Amino acid sequence: MNKKPHHPIGIFDSGVGGLTVAKAVTELLPQESVVYFGDTAHLPWGDKSVSAIQQYSVRIAEVLLEHQCKVILIACNTASAAAYEAVKQRVGDMAHVINVIDSVVAHVGEHYSGQKLGLIGTKQTVRLDTYRKRISGLNKNIDLHSLATPLLVPLIEEGFLTSPATESIVQQYLRDPAFQDIQGLILGCTHYPLIKSHVQSHFNHAVKVIDSAELVSHALKQSLLAEDLLNAGTLPPKRLFYVSDDSEFFVSMVKLFFDESVHLEAYSLWD
C-alpha cells in the first residue's frame, strides 16, 4: 500500500485513554482524518500477559491498515512497552508506527537532567521497565521511580473521574515514599490525564505532571512532515471510532472530546 497524505491516522488503546492522545492530535492537526480503535472487550490491558497485549495490538493494527492508515499511533503505554516491535513487524512499510514512550523519554532527557522523577503506570508498563531502561540510556543522571497503579484504569473506565473514591486512591498511591522530593511525575498511562487534577492537587501543583498527549502529537507532526505526508487536502477530515465491545462510557467520552458528530461503530476483533 502506498501511503498518501489524505490517508487517515490510526490511533488505538484499550479504551478511552487514547482519546486524550486523539484529542491532542486533532487539535494540532485538524485537517487529518482519524480512525480510532478502543479495545473495550479486553480492557484493562495493563494486567494482561505480553503475548495477549501483542495479539490484541497486532490485530487492531491490521484493522487500521484495512482503513489505509498512513500512520499507526499506539496511544497506550502498556502496548507501547509490550507490543511496539510486534506491531512494527506486522505493519512493515505499510504505515509508520509511533509509540507514546519515545517522545516522553526525549522530553524528559531534554528538561529533567540530574533530577528525580516519578512514574505511575499499569502493572505491565512498570514490570517491563521500558521507561527506566530508555531514560538511563540517555546518561542524563535522571533518577526514575516507577509505581504500578492498577486500580486507576478500572475506575476511569467506570466513569469515576471526579469521585472522592478516585481521589483517595490517587492520594494513597502517591504517598509512596519513593515519590518524596520528585521534581516531575510521568503519567505512564494515557488514561491518567483524565484524572490529572487529583494528581496535581496531591502535590499542591508543585510537581510537574508530564503526559504524553501533546508530546506525541508533535512527534507525529514531525514524522508526517519528514515523510511528506501531512494532509493539505480541502475535504473535511473524517473521524471514525471503533470499539470491540459496547461501552456507554466510551460513547459519552467521545461526545465530550469531539463535539462534532462522530461516527462510532462496534467492531468484533476475532470474527
Ligand code: DGL
Ligand atoms: N491506556 C493504556 C496505557 O497507557 C492502557 C491501560 C489499560 O488498559 O490497562 O497503558
